[in-house]
Amino acid sequence: MLLEWSHWLSSLHPEELLTFLWALILVDGARYGLLKIAFALGDVLRAYFHAVVGRGPKPEPHVPSVCALLVGYNEADTIAHTLKSVHGSYPRLEIIVLSDGSTDAMESVSHDFARTHAGVLVMARPHRSGKSSAMNFALQYTEAEVIVVIDADSELGPEALHRIVQPFTDPRVGAVSGTVLGRAPFTNLVTWLQSYEYLNAILVGRLFAARMNLLGIVSGAFGAFRASTLRAIGGWDVGPPEDLDLTLAMRRKGYRIAAAPYANAFTDMPTTWYALLRQRMRWDQSGIIRNHCRKHIDMGLPWSASFRWSDFVLTAGMWITNIVCLIGIWIWMIWMACTHGVEMWKPLFTLYVGYLVIELAQAMTIVYYSNDKPRDAWLCLCFPIVPIYQSVLLVERTWAFLREAFWRASFEDNFVPWHVRRTTWKW
Known part of the structure; x- marks a missing residue:
């Protein structure tokens, strides 16, 4: 089979090869391959220069007052671990835990922790109102300069709060994206691929996007917001995704969005394909079409x-x-099926090989920027499977976009309770 493919590939004219690889070369190759390599090489040269001539004086650490906001629904099993990872990790810290209509023991577990740890305020709402409403409610109980939102099922890494507040020394910065990583990356293939994806998209991708002032999202699982800016724009609007919506609202007011690549939070990931696809359907339905379009x-x-x-x-x-590229890919697939028939596997395999090269380049940049190189080098070994994984998500994303474009499916998402959804403007 490989011999047949190599003979077929060598028989192609350059313009024929371009018909198979146009998206790879024009979009993904430039955006995910060459750009990341260029940034990484620049950082290598900068590090070498600093090693030769020395660095300037290290600036004093920025230590604004921080409120860690933990809002959850039925998170009794995880909230204690989250609180342990947050409490005592920063000098000027207060913690607010809000149980949003939970029916389990989340409130009592949080109260047990608060009784033996100072600076923890625990509140509970009798009825579930959704994450946005709950966070807006909790916001009135703090005067901290920076609000750090942490999912109630996540755990912070070492120095995470110190690192995520440093970009606020720049008064133009309205929010900072932390780096969300998988808690148990090697549970199975599903978690392994997601963990690689998080490293690629969040650790490296958001680092580069922030440098170019093109970062458009702060993860709701771990993100920091300047409190004065947050109040000035009216807090969180009803999601999902409230994190993307708030970030774009801040950009519209002229604020920059920064990234703190080594401020890490570890979160649980879906462990089955079904759970993963359901999660991504929710994310994709409400992201591009609802907010950007x-x-x-x-x-x-x-x-x-x-x-x-x-x-x-x-x-x-x-x-x-x-x-545009999503539509182009499906048109290309239909055209290839009509013109190549059973031989379609050859251009598809060519495309796969091209994407392997890109993924290898991305894996190298991940390991370079990683602060846990042995772990992340092992994670990157899944890169030969990533093009197939992304193809599965492409089908899911297409269906999610269609559902949102024609039926506004995000407004049927139970992530937000019905009594809140029905009073919300349907964008």
Whole structure:
């Protein structure tokens, strides 16, 4: 089979080969391959320069007052571990735990912890209102300068709070994205692939996006927000995804979104394909179409009163890579099926080999930037399977976009209770 494919590949003219690899070369190759390699090489040279001539004086650490906000629903099994990882990890810290209508022992477990640990406020709402409403409710009980949102089933890594607040020394920064990683990456193939994806998209991807002022999301699982900015824009709107919506709202007000690549939080991941696809359906239904194409569409319109070139590049990039290229891929697939029939495996295998090269380059950048190189080097060994994994998610993403575009499926998501959804403007 490989011999047959190599003979077929060698018989192609360059323009024929381009018909198979146009998306790889123009979009993914440039965006995920060459750009990351260029950034990594620049950082290697910078590190070498500092090693030769020495670094300047180390700035004093920024230590603003911080409120760690832990909102959860039925998180009795995990909230104690989360509190242990947060409490005492930062000098000027208060913790607010809000049980949002939980029916398990989350409130009592949190109270047990608060009785023996100072600086922990535990509250409970009798009825579930959704994460956005719950966080807005809790916001009125703190005067801290920085609000750090942490999922009630996540655990912070060492120095995570110190690291996530450092970018706030720049008054233009409104929010900082932490790095969310998988808690048990080697449980099975599903968690392994997700862990690699988190490293690629969050650790490396958001680091580069923030440097170019193109970061458009702060993870709801672990993110920091300047409290004054958060209050000025009215807090969180009803999600999902409330994290993307809030981040875009801050960008529209002219604030920069920074990344703290080594401020780590470890979270649970879906362990089955069914659970993973359900999670991604929820994320994808409410992300691109609802926010980038409806609610915040003016970020990509040059005649908008709040137009900024960085917002335009961010939004146009989302439109092109997630919608235009998605449509182009399906048109290409149909054309290939019609013109090649049973021989279609040859161009598909060619595309797979091309993506292997890109994934190898990305794996190398992950290991370079990793602060746990042995673990992440093992994680990156799954890169030959990643193109297949991404193909599965492409099918899921297509269906999610169609459901949101034609039926506004995100407004039927039980992540937000019905009594809240029915009063929300349907973007």
